[in-house]
Amino acid sequence: MKRRGIFALLIAAALVAAAALLLRPSPPSAVLSPPGSAAGSMAVVRPADLSAEHAALAAAIQLADPRARSRALGQAFQALLERDFEAALLALRVLPRGADYDTAFFLLLDALHRRDPDRALALARERVTTREQAAIYNVFFDTFARENPVTAVSRLALVPAGLARENALRALTSVWLRADAPAALAWAQQLPPVDRTPALESALLELAHIDPLQVIELAQTSLSGPALERTLFLAVQKLTLTDPAAAAALVPLLPAGDMQTRAALEVARALATKNTAAALDFIAQLPPGSASTLALNNILTSWAAAAPAAAAQYVAALLPGPAQDAAAAHLATLLVLEPANALAWAQSLSTAAAREAALVSIASAWAQTDPASATRWASTQPAGATATTALTGALSYWVLADAVAARDFVALLPAAAQTVAAASIAPQLAQRDPVATLAWAQTLAAPAAREAAVAAAYARWFDNAAAAARIWLDAAHLPIEFKNRLRSPAAR
Amino acid sequence: MTFPRRLVWCVLVVLQFAAAARATIGTTLQSQLGNPSSATAVATATTNYLIARPQYALSYNNTTREPNWVSWNLTTADVGTSGRSANFFQDTTLPAGFYQVLTTDYSGSGYDRGHMCPSGDRTITDADNEATFFMTNMIPQAPDNNQGVWANFESECRSIAAAGNEVLIISGPSGYAGATIASGVAIAGYTWKIAVVVPVGSGTAVSRITSATRVIAIKIPNIAGVRSTPWQNYITTAGQIETDTGYTFFTELPASVATALRAKIEGAAPVGSPSITTQPAAQTAAVGGSATFSVTASGDATLTYQWSRDDVALPSAQSATLTLSSLTAADAGNYFVIVKNSLGSASSVAVSLTITGLPPAIVTSPTARTVTAGSSATFAVVASGSPTLTYQWRKAGVALTGNTTATTAALTLTNAQAADAANYDVVITNSIGSVTSAAAALTVTPAAPSVTSALTTQISAPGATATLTVVASGTAPLTYQWRKAGVALTANTSATTATLSIPGATTADSGSYDLVITNALGSTTSAAITLNITVIPPDPVLWDFTTATPKSGLPADVSGGTVVQRNNFGTTQTLTTVSVASGYTGVSGTSNAGAASRVGSLNLAEGGSAFFEFTLTPAAARQLSVTGLSFGARSTATGPQAYALFAVNGTAEPALIASGPLANNSVWTRITPTFLPVVSDTATSVTFRLYGCNGAGNAGVNTANWRIDDLAVQLTTGTALIAGATKDRRLTNLSSRVRTANAPDVAIAGFTIAGNASKLVLIRAAGPTLGALGVSGSLSAPKLELFRGSSVIETNTGWSTAANSAAIAAAASSSGAFAFAAGSADSAILTTLAPGGYTAQISSGMGSAGVGLIEVYDLSAATAGQNLVNLSTRAFAGTGNETLISGLIIGGTLPKRVLIRAAGPALAAFNLTGVLARPQLTLFSGNTPVFVNAGWSTSTDAAAISTASAQTGAFAFAAGSADAAMIVTLAPGAYTAQVTGVGTTTGLALVEVYELP
Structure with missing residues (x-):
């Protein structure tokens, strides 16, 4: 708290200094000195009493809660700004850098750029050092471009290279494109390479909402790297909304990789909402692999909602292998609205792998x-990996919903299942109440379950609060050998 | 506007049901990562109130009137096809005493109602989607943020989910600067979001998170200009957001995992770049003492350090520790350090050094001031010292009281007068000591009155209190005298004060006023102030499309106004707000409304057109009159575009009241169509539909979205706005262009006069004049015969040969008919006819066969029930020049409902041969086809056509016949009904126009 006191002092000094500046003899103001007024030759500028604003600013800085502090500081700084810009500027200069500074910085430059753009740009050039501060150039050039894109372009000369310039270019191009797409595109395309990429990307991202096909064409000849990927993906997304068939034709032509995969998923999902057969035809064109598998899952999401029996039949008829297993696992989650039917379907799958994947899901x-x-x-499932995974998976949700009921259920399980189940839920339970969890763990009937649950709960507690966990362990009535095991890093 | 409670209740019931159907543990699923602010669902937690829904969990803040954070779980199974809710909802589940943000509270703010849990993340059921539209899930988002970069990241998250992941998301606002929108909802400086990406698997996602789990944290400025900035430009860490907000994320994860996730940066900075592990701490030290700042940083290779004070780098301060000794006041300031290596740099937080033990010292003393009487004087002092300084200003050595500035660094004396002239000083004190400034003299010079400020024009409504004010200064006392047109006002008691009030002002009070201000030193007169007492026209009803409802101007006695849109696919819905109307200079708001536009000819078939529609309903015993409408519009089409404005009065058919071109190529233009007033019947709704359609040209390039903004409607309301409306809706002219040859190609026009009074009518048969108008093959000398029954009652060949030719010319002129050339062979009959049915036969007479035009004009004044009610023309119909064309004019000021028929096959029943087998009837307004029919029984209103035919006495069409017909309501104006043969068919046809009630 004390460290903020100096800021209040400095701000006070700055505000008074600002008032003093205003008291210096200044040329008569035409506004304040009407023709013929006897006051014409006097220093008629009236310095404001800024003590209230100063006090509010000083008080705001001392607030501990960052949200309350930024709110109070913003209000105080805005009030000061409205009373006396120069005093506000002085106050800004002595604010500590950080979120509070950025708040005041934005308020000041936002106000300034509307009435004195050139000074705002000069001040920004002098003061902007962080990414947060560089965002002021978005605001500047959004305003400038709305007023006149050509004038805005001329003001780019006052913007330093780097993120500031990128922000300015993006805001300018985005606004301009919506007003006059051909002019904005032509301008962006003739920029030097360092400016062209952000300007053109912004232009094309904007244009993608209007004419995605044109964007796909332009992007491939004008952009590269991440900018190309982002632009192509958005354009395909937008095209998918209006013409999924056209988008489907484009997917194989996109650069291979994550973007192509995601584009394929978008198209598959869009097609599936209109025509499942067309969607399946589409994924048949994709090479086997994750894109194809994921695309099928997206189709199944729509299909199962409309015709679950047909979707189930389709998956059951797929060729055995990883693709069918993945589809079975996904479809199972969608069929579970009718658990009995879902289980019957899963049990009917032809391979063990598909069955197990579906049952776990x-x-x-x-x-x-x-x-x-x-x-x-x-x-109740036969012991084995599938049963274990299914049990622990289901239990994790039960703990979320009703930890006590889940815990009590585990206590009633046979020894082997209890051991697995107790070990799986103990960390979840210990996250919120380690002492109670450890007490419960020690009540379990099966010795192996007891040890597994205590070990798991203790490991979580140790991770969260090692000192408290150690104190508990030291005092716990546990076998020495078990305690030593728990103390071993390997146990955690 | 408050959402109707009953409807809200219904919605809540639906959502509750959905909760049961969706997931019984949905609420806990949505906050698996923890409760970042330890929110609770108790009513006293007004700034941190927990709302847990199956679709999301959030902490609500009644002070900021928005969520602190919203948390939800996203999987591909959450994304379906329910579509986007048409409505936002006031959250009535908030505890008593909480302010329930209204769905309209954001109107006119320039900010979007920005979802935290996005609509697009909850589209499996309508109820799920609607749950995201509670206002408790909204914050004011700058449109560029919400619709641009933020929306892109929302889409990114859905894309990640579609790729086989569960995404645990927390989102919220931060960085308040104290501003709010008008309704008090706080405007955040940033919107942030943390997405934890967990590949799908067995069990809860939180149980599968490890230190290797992917985390994407973004923090986006809530400002304009970021629309097309990639979200990747705003990547940060969850730890940074914790610092910004004071929240603790990942409380349900092991501490080691949470720590790892907090530091994760999507896309990652190079491993080994500097990172501050221990920040420097603020210091306080006494003058003459010492202070030490230190920082701990990690990073590859050699790290370098540079300390700065107040942004100025300190020489020789280039190690991890900075020690300052022999401290003086000059050492106070803000210190931070930048740590660098070859891979990058990191900046520490800035921390303060406070120097204590400094007594007050004057830096700048107050200076003498001379001001004129009546103005303000300010003295200021600049002082240093620590701890905190206090101030006491004195006048002639006596502490000032009663002036709030007397205990601050700057003393202000307002309305300084001679009595204020004195020496002023200030005593500055802190716990270390005290100092008194030098005295500064205030001199107040006497001053004659002068005007400080005054308006030059004031407008006030009749009956209101008009107020004129002048602010003046000068040596007290000042006296005032208001004058009107140079004459002192005496009857008004306020006329001798600085503010003149005229209660119950009338137009007689309009005029030029001034104020004479006097004191002992002189007098001055203010500049003239013009007072204008005038009726201020009602504001237009205005939609700025931040909502579907009017932003302003809807009178109290009119309801409705919600705009719906119908897209190209026939979906009708309340419109949603969308993007900024950039490039449109008339734009008033930040949103506009869009719709997919029809490709092809405009029509009214479901699924066949795109329009915006709103309905206005006057209250009981009231009517409304719409006298004007304007809107900004933009079409993305590259080809010609057009708009068409229809009015639907009560249950009448839509009436085209205006149409025109619509700018294409995404250019915004302001459109202000002119049309005659549309007046509703008493307490009867009027619906306006504004269509977008392709204009002339290549329809193939006209696929378009079109948008409107700033829709404004001028309307007045009252009782009996349309006295005599019935008589004012009528047909005043019927005409047909026909081709004549020998019988049976003689063209026959029939018409009916209704009522019980005779009517003056002008009947014309144009031939040669058509040639002069560019129609080839026109009749050279048409013969016109007027029949009643089988008797010829008048005949004419060559209008100038008629005894009343001068009257014929005058009647043609007054009715707007084109003039026949003097002495031309065109024919005309001007006569008064009793009610009943007549036929006018046009033939080639002694001249050559060809194309002619037969016209009937009603020249009498409008009288209820005394109307020209029908025209029918039998003639040959073909294609091109042989198209059978009938014209009709709707007179008066109100739309008229008419039945138009084109009979072909039905004529065979009258023993006519060579009939047109498949007539197509097209109604044009100007050059724009507005209705088309080729087979009456295929029309959606076939039953109404059948009934109307019977009512008007028209012969019946056989069920399923190829005869064409339509019932339309037409605004006053000129129309043409054209009959052609489908394909290349030709033959004899009968076109009929009937007035309908």
Whole structure:
């Protein structure tokens, strides 16, 4: 708190200094000295009493809560700004750099750029050092471009290179394109390379809302790297909204990689909402792999909502392999609105891998609506990896919904299942109440479950609050050997 | 406007049901990462109130009137096809005492109602989507932020989810600068979002998060100009957002994992770049003592340090520790350090050094002031010292009281007068000591009165209190005398004060006023102030499309006004707000409304057109009259575009009241169509539809979206706005262009006069004059015969041969008909006819066969029930020049409903041969086709056509026949009904126009 006191002092000094500046003899103001007025030769400028603003600013800076502080500081600084710009500028200069400074900085330059753009640009050039501050150039050039894009272009000469210039170019081009697309595009294209990329990307991102096909064409000849990827992706997204078939034709032509995959997903989803057959035809053109698998999942999302039986039949008929397993796992989550039917369908799948993938998915998805039933079902499955995954998955949701009920259920499980289940939920329980969790863990009937649960809960507690965990362990009535094991880093 | 409580209740019930259907543990699913502000659902937690819904969880702040944060879980299964809700909802679930932000509270603010949990993330069911439209999920977002970079990142998150991930998201506002929109909702400086990306798997996402999990944190300025900036430019860390907001994220994760996630930077800075691990701390030290700042940083290779004070780098301050000794007042300031290596740099926070033990010292003393009487005088002092200084100004050594500035660094004396002249000083004190400034003299010079400020024009409404004010200064006392046109006002008691009040002003009070101000030193007169007492026209009803409802101007006795849009696919919905109307100089707001436009000819078929529509309904016993409408419009089409404005009065068919071109190529233009007033019936709705359609030219390039903004409607309301309306809706002219040859190609026009009074009518048969107007093959000498029944009652061949030719010429002129040349062979009959049915037959007479025009004009004054109610023309119809064209003019000021028919196959029943097998009837307004029909029974209002035919006495068309017909309501103006044959068919046809009630 004390460290803010000096700021108040400095601000006070700055404000008084500002008042003093105003008291210096100045030329008569035409406004304040009407012709014939006897006051014409006097220093008629009237320095304002800024003590209230000063006090408010000083008080704001001392607030501890950053949200309350920024609000109070903004109000105080705005009030000062409205009374006396120069005093506000002096106050800004002595504010500590950081979020509060940025708040005041924005208020001041936002006000200034509307009445004195050149001074605002000069001040920004002098003061902008961070990314947050450089955003003021977005505001500047949005305003300038709305007033007159050509004048705005001439003001770019006052903007330093780097992020400031990029922001200015982006704002200018974006506004200009919406007003006069051909002119904005022509201007952006003739810029030197360092300016052309951000300007053209902004122009094309804007144009993508209007004419995505033109954007796809222009981007491929004018952009490269991340800017190209971003622009192409947005254009394909927009085209997908109005003409998914046209977008589908473009996907194979896009540069291979993440962007192409995501574009394929967009198209698959859009096609599927209109025509499942067309969507399936589309993914048939994709090379086998994650893009194809994910695209099918997106189609299944729409398909299962409209015709679950047909979607289930389709997945069941897929060729055995990873693609079918992935589709089965995804579709299972969508069919679980009717758990019995979903389980029957999963059990009917032809391969063990697909069955297991579907059953595990069903357990988790079912648990999102009825965790108790899902967990109970999972606990009845034949022992094995699938049952374990299904059980722990369902249990994690039950703990979210009703930790006590989940905990009590685990206590009733057979030893082997209890061990796995207790170890899986203990960290979740310990996250909020480690002492109670450890007490519960020690009540479990199966010794292996007890140890597993205590170890898991203790590890989480140790991660969160090592000192408290150690104190508990030292005092706990546990076998020495087990305590030593818990103390070992390997146990954590 | 408050959302109707009953409807809100219904919505809430639906959402509650949805909660049960969607996920019983949905509420906890939505905040798996934790509760960043420890929000609670207790009513006393007014700034941190927890709202947990199946769709999201949030902390609501009743002070800022918006969420502190919103948390939700996004998977591909959350994204479906429900579409976007048409409405926002006031959140009535807030505890009593909380302000419920209204759906209209953002109107006119320039900020969007920005979703935190996006609409697009909850589209599996309508209820899920609607839950995101509670105003508790909204913050004021700059349109460029909301619709641009923010929307792009929302889309990015959905894309990530579609790629097989669960995305745990927390979002909110930060960096308030104290500003609010008018309704008190706080405007944040930034919007932030943290997305934790967890590949799909078994169990909760939170249970699968590790230190390697991907985290994307962004912090975007809530400002203009960021629309097309990539979100990647605003990547930050969750830790930075914690610093900004004071929240703690990831409380449900192990501490080690949470720590790792907080530091993650999407796209990552190079490993090994400097990072501050221990920030310097603020210092306080006594004068003469010492202070030490230190920083700990990590990073590859050699790190270099540079300390700065108040942005000025300090020489020799280039190590991790900065020690200052023998401190003086000059050492106070803000210190920070920049740490660099070859991979990058990091800046520490700036911290202060406060020097204590400094007694007050005068830096700048107050200086003497001389001011004129009546003005203000200010003395200021600049002083240093620590701890805090206090001030006490004195006048002639006596502490000033009663002046709030007397205990600050700057003393201001307002309205200084001679009594204020004295020496002033200030005593400055802190706990270390005290100092008194030198005295400064205030001199107040006497001054004659002068005017400080005054308006030059004042406008006031009749009946209101008109107020004129002049501010003056000068040596007290000042006396005042108001004058009107140079004559002193005596009856008004305020006429001798600085402010003149005229209660219940009338137009007689309009005029030029001035104020004479006098004191002992002289007198001055203010400049003239013009007072204008005038009726101020009602503001137009204005939509700026920040909402679908009018922003302003809807009179109390008119309801409705919500604009809906219908797109090219036939979907009708309340419009949604969209982008800034950039480039449109008339723009008033930040949003505009858009719709996909029809490709092809405009029509009224469902799914066949795109329009904006609003309905205005006058209250009981009231009518409304719409006298003007304007709007800004923009079309993205590259080809010609057009608009068409229809009015639907009550249950009448839509009437075209205006149409014209619409700018293409995304150019905004202001459109102000002219049309006759549209007056509603008492307590009867009027609906306006504004269509966008392709204009003339290549329809293939006319695929378009079109947008409107700043829709304004001039309307007045009252009782009995349309006395005599019934008689004012009538047909005044019917005409047909026909081709004559020998019988049966003789063209026959029938018409009917209704009522019980005779009517003066002008009947013309144009031939040669058509040739002069550019029609080839026109009749050279048409013969006109007027029949009643089978009797010829008048005949004419060559209008100038008629006894009343002068009257014929005058009647043609007064009715707006084109003039026949003097002595031409065109024919005409001007006569008064009793009510009943007549036929006018036009034939080639002694001249050559060809194209002619037969016209009937009603020349009588409008009288209810005394109308020209029908014209029918039988003639040959073909294609091109042989098109059978009938013209009609709707007179008066109100739309008229008419039945238009084109009979072809039906004529066979009258033993006529060579009939047109498949007539197509097209109604044109100017050059714009507005309705078309080729087969009456295919029309959506076939039943109404059948009924109307029976009512008017027209013979019935056979069910399913190819005869064409339409019922339309037409605004006053000229129209043509053209009959052609479908394909290349030709033959005899009958075109009929009937007035309908």
